[in-house]
Amino acid sequence: MNNAPALLNLAVLSLFAVLAAPLPAAELTVYTYDSFVSEWGPGPQLEKAFETQCACDLRFVGVEDGVSILNRLRIEGEQTRADVILGIDDGLLVETRATGLIAAHEVPLDGLSKTLDWQDADFLPVDYGYFAFVYDSSRIKAPVTSLKALVASDAKVIYEDPRTSTPGQGLMLWMKAVYGDQATAAWKQLAQHTVTVTKGWWEAYSMFLEGGADYVLSYSTSPAYHVVTESKDQYRAALFSEGHVAQVELAARLKTSQQPALAQQFLAFLVSPEAQAVIPVTNWMLPVIDAVTLPPVFSQLIEPARIGFTPEAVAGSRQDWIAEWRSAAVKD
């Protein structure tokens, strides 16, 4: 019973504290994909770092994946609460721009890594990675050295469905870049030794880790995770002589934002050395600027040549290429 007055005091005090608190800071809402804001993703660290320099409240809204960010924008239209979107990839750039909701980022691009050669005025790259086939070097001593060699081999392969996953779409572009008009025959050949085609990246990757295949379609950066977090160094990405297709993850601000300056400040922060040092070891992708100190394993990752198509070319042909895949990639 003695506690009652103390509790009352506490209540009164906290009421005063609430009343005396400064006006709520400006709020910046960022739509991103769910794993970006998970406790192991870059979200929490980036939020902390940005809030110390902006005197604002950064609010992440996580949706299922990159495509879902775009769909949510399409549904909400001009009423969207988002100030910034983060995590759309270059394959969806054209469709995202077509919503008419994207404003120019106004962040200088000359600090970005030359390998990216990025020129877009609306979308700002945040990280990137090369699609690559990952294998277990303790089981495979002489990995294949080209996409053509992999397709012609009888190695067990798992990859993702181009209709439902970004890496799957990456492989589709890769096949088109390497085989062009011959892609139908190549898909057919690959299908004969494909273990399965999964809905998403992690289904494929976990089946591979359980020993389900010789090669799995993933990213050139996947081995870094196993070294940094698990101290396992047997997983490697195979370097292919034809070059690799890249995925670039993008951020952009919205025309409808009530906080355009704050949104622009956040975009600039995303490509700062501070943020770029966090992203590679939490999102397991490569930084978009050169001057970043990373764990030593990042310098051992493969550095492939980049091949592929412009976002406009991808948007124009995607339907045809998917139709080609779904009729060709069938086991006899």
Added chain:
Amino acid sequence: MPSSYRGGAGRVLALAGLSGLVAVTGVAFYGLIGFSGQVADPGTLQDPYFYGILGFSLKQAALSAGLSVLLGYPVARALYYLPGLWFRRTFLTLCLLCFVLPTLVLITGLVLLLGHSGRLAPLLGADWNLYGLKGILLAHVFLNLPFVVRALYLQLLHIPDTAWRLALQLGLPALTRWRLVEWPMVRGRLLVLGGFVFVLCFNSFAVVLALGGGPQATTLELAVYQALKYDFNLPEALTLAWVQFAIAGTLFVLLGRLGGSSWLVLEQGGDRVPVPGRWSRLGHGGVYLLCALFLLLPLLVLLPALADIPASLRLAPLLQALLNSFLLALACVIPATLLAWLLLWPQRLAQLQQRPRRRQLLEWLSTHTLAAPAMVLSVGWYVFVLPRLDLAQWGPVLVVLLNLVLTLPFALQQLRPRLLQFDAQYAPLCAGLKLAWPERLALEWRWLGGSLRAAFALVLLLAMGDVAVFALFGNEAWTTLPWLIYRYAATYRMQEAALASLLLLVVCGVLVWLLEQGRDGGA
């Protein structure tokens, strides 16, 4: 006509509930149609690809349903004719668990067991490949056979003792006994169960995608998903959804007509079951053992994950997610069970008034969400709600609402036969005694017993396993356990994902076991 069935308030509530349920589906379609401005895109139906998908959807569903029923029948017979089987109750609990097992857990188990380097791979020969039609059928049979076993076993228990006594007195040979006593009892149920499993597999999505092995294995539900999500082509998605709804819905109408009679079972027997001979005892025992092995192996193979607990695993988020899942499921299961009971009221009245058409219509309306593509229901609501409400606030309400609508048919299915049986047996008595509805309710409550617990368990576990609805309406502040598994896996944390799956499995197992305690007959 018993007056207590006409109880005004109850019927008004029931009709309100039914209208609400139909409105939920209506809003979903309205959301999609309103946004795209088109009801359908007839062009979709001219694409040969569409017919390929439709053909495959039908084929795999027919095979899955056929196999589940054909294999489930002998197991149910074994349970019925050998009441002394070891671990019989545990086995029936396992059956319920398998039916509600999150597909994610099952697929991991199957791959660990039968995949490229699975435990059993050396026994299967070099040509074995899990992926493709084989894998889909294995997973579908694993999920649905246990359900068939339980339902058929229950049906067999209802063979009246008098029938067996008479058969024995007449000295009928085994085959004639089967033809005259057993077969008429299960025939209708076999068809209804087959049809039910067919609809579940026809609408299957995760299993087909994970084990299909390539574009040759594409179902309508996957095509709807792709059209909604990756192409954002709402008219195409709507067209596919109409087709799927029409096929599954028509099947339901047919089943409603076929299945009606088999519920009019009065007596419950079980004491006069003929004792099988030595050879047939061995046969029954063998069937039982094989089935138990088939159901246990993909689950047991998950256990070694326990030996390899990663140092980074933190218990707090796991337990928090588990609690969130449980609370959401609980918020869904109580209204779902009550609503199921309420919706059955006018159906039972129609049955008593011998108006089969009316009963079938009400039945169809109350279970129609099983035939409607789940993807369309949730995405339609998403499109409808997003510009109108703040998801951060309303998310949990919508997750509960949609899960309620999607799991309701399962609750109805558990309660319906038992309540119709109650009416057939006691309605005249209730009328004679002039019982008011509260008194009748108290009787019904006791009569339902096990079926109520089964309905509760089924809805609770199905809601706990939900990922699809949460993916749209949830957020990281109240992550559920299945979503946490996806999230672990999406950030390379496969061991954590395996452990979390195991935790989900164990919790589901314990819940089923608790709910099955003290039930009679195990049905």
